[in-house]
Amino acid sequence: MSTSRRRTARRTHHPVVGCDALGRWHWECGCGAGARGSLGRGDWHGALTAALVHQSTAPGE
Structure with missing residues (x-):
């Protein structure tokens, strides 16, 4: 017998900081x-x- 886990859709809160061409x-x-x-x-x-x-301040992280 095997059990399977259902993956839940979670939004990640890992911001990326960057610089544009200007x-x-x-x-x-x-x-x-x-x-x-x-x-x-x-x-x-x-x-x-x-x-x-x-x-x-993001919930769930």
Whole structure:
């Protein structure tokens, strides 16, 4: 006898921080959240902080 597990669809909350061709920093998450274009040049710290706050407040992680 074997048992099978059903995989449940979970949204992951592991944001990715990146920089576009114009030097603007942004972050995106697998759940669809993110900030693009609102962060100025050289503001990598703000993008990283926002991504970490999102990850820490996301339910189920």
